[in-house]
């Protein structure tokens with residue numbers, strides 16, 4: 421664990437683009453994902469602002485975006501991150517929607533077995549009329565949610581569902597509806613121990629979404645990253 425966080429992760433972030441993606445890496449899905457992650461991150465690593473905690477990263481994102489009209493969080497559990505946003509965005513017209521089964525992750529993620537992070541079906545008790553929940557699997561709740569209302573921008577899309585399949589579902593359905601000025605936060609994007617999940621979902625889908633993402637902030641020694649959605653013309657480095 422110490423070796424991974426303190427040695428392997430910083431090394432790959434700094435020098436990963438020089439790693440030779442040989443047959444061993446290609447035969448091992450996580451290793452291949454780590455190398456892809458390192459190559460993707462390298463050009464951004466010296467450009468983003470680093471923060472000591474995910475809350476500092478949220479505050480940075482919030483200062484970039486101004487007042488979001490809509491905040492969508494995928495993976496709420498007991499509501500720790502959602503509470504931060506509800507507490508720091510005071511505008512009465514902002515809509516907050518939390519998506520979750522509240523029964524934990526549906527598949528194993530890294531060393532965490534299926535069912536980890538369960539809230540035992542309990543929806544967080546957040547006393548604020550601006551907040552509502554879509555309870556169920558994302559693949560079941562997103563279509564009805566999108567049929568019932570249009571997204572409002574600027575929008576914060578917060579992805580904290582850990583798994584490839586869950587993250588892919590959100591990016592495939594909500595991703596094409598994002599626009600310039602929106603903010604996307606990944607809770608586990610740069611976790612080398614689970615690189616085949618959130619990162620790979622983003623990297624696999626990015627070419628099909630017709631969007632450009634500019635990473636603006638990351639947590640020092642942590643996996644969280646905030647990306648700004650930029651004009652299609654604002655090419656990646």
Ligand SMILES: C[S@@+](CC[C@H](N)C(=O)[O-])C[C@H]1O[C@@H](n2cnc3c(N)ncnc32)[C@H](O)[C@@H]1O
Nearest residue numbers: 495497500501520521524525557558580581586
């Ligand atoms: C790590 S927890 C979220 C933690 C929370 N954002 C926080 O900071 O306290 C991940 C959550 O994602 C939810 N989840 C994962 N995949 C899902 C899916 N396909 N549909 C609905 N919920 C899902 C799990 O139920 C779990 O509550």
